[in-house]
Amino acid sequence: MGNEEGWNMPRRYTNLVDEHLAARSACGIFDISHLSKFSIQGKAAEALLDKICCNNVEHTADGHCYDTLLLNRQGVIIDKILLCRENGEQYFIIGSAAQEDTVEQWLRKHLPPGEVTVQNVTGNLSAMSLQGPDSEAIFRKVMPDLEYPAEGSYESMRYRGSRIHIVRKQKTRTTTGFEFFCEANRGIAWFKSFMAAGAIPCGMDARECLRLEQGVASATHDTQNLTPSEASLEHMCHHSKPYLGKENYEASPKHDKRLTPLRCAEESDTPRKGDEVKNLYGQKVGTVTSGCISPALSHGVALAMLCTKYSHPGTPVRIIIHGHAVPAVVTEAGIH
Secondary structure (H helix, E strand, C coil), X not given: CEEECCEEECCCCCCHHHHHHHHHHCXXXXXCCCCEEEEEECCCHHHHHHHHEXXXXXXXXXXXXXXXXXXXXXXXXXXXXXXXXXXXXXXXXXXXXXXXXXXXXXXXXXXCCCCCEEEECHHHEEEEEEECCCHHHHHHHHCCCCCCCCXXXXXXXXXXXXXXXXXXXXXXXXXXXXEEEEEHHHHHHHHHHHHHCCCEEECHHHHHHHHHHHCCCCCCXXXXXXXXXXXXXXXXXXXXXXXXXXXXXXXXXXXXXXXXEEEECCCCCCCCCCCEEECCCCCEEEEEEEEEEECCCCEEXXXXXXXXXXXXXXXXXXXXXXXXXXXXXXXXXXXX
């Protein structure tokens, strides 16, 4: 078992390779109940969220969702969140477990008194993520009377006597699937239903490997105390609208470091947080923030804070793992 911000979670149900490949080639199911979850309601909900989110909330259609950022007044990332819009007066937010208290305080701090309610529903909901090419077929087996959700969609409904939420983010080049949220006391039953339909339970280790293969930053491990540009998340910031932290973020000096995905060019030990990254002349150009061995690739994958000069895809570098200089190359996110 592993500990994720106070939640006891399996690191593995069987073994890393089988679980990882299940999510790649069939369907893996992950317990994500530890993620923070908030319900925001009220006539001023849209205005509140548009003020504190980096994207343009008022242009989001009902039944849609997307990733966005919350920044503090210094222009530094508080959390990367998934914003789900049921309608202009009702939203559902999913964030990291590590920043749950901070996000809740930030939301309440900027809440127009009497106009919007913020409810922390983290402990009220069980959550699971189904990932892999068979996820649609499993959805149809378990919920044959519902339409499989479109990419970038969010649905909240009463189903079989209780409230559920279904989220399907935009498909990446190597992953597809959906997230499912239900009342906490029904979580085990739903998890077993998906397993009976063919989903294979996967633990924290497989989730971490899949994340790193995608070059996706973790709010817990990688983006703390970074600006959107340093975290390679500036595409989540809308340049033509105001939002909290924007002025200081855009006025900050040009940064000389950037969170960058790497792939080892040969078999090696596991790249770990704190490993140095050097250029071909032996000069230090960065530090690994998180890494693992990819079962799908049989090579190490990592995220590292690199000097911007060396952050371009295709740039060769060396990761110093247990004293050995392991050849690696900078990749684009999502194409490992």
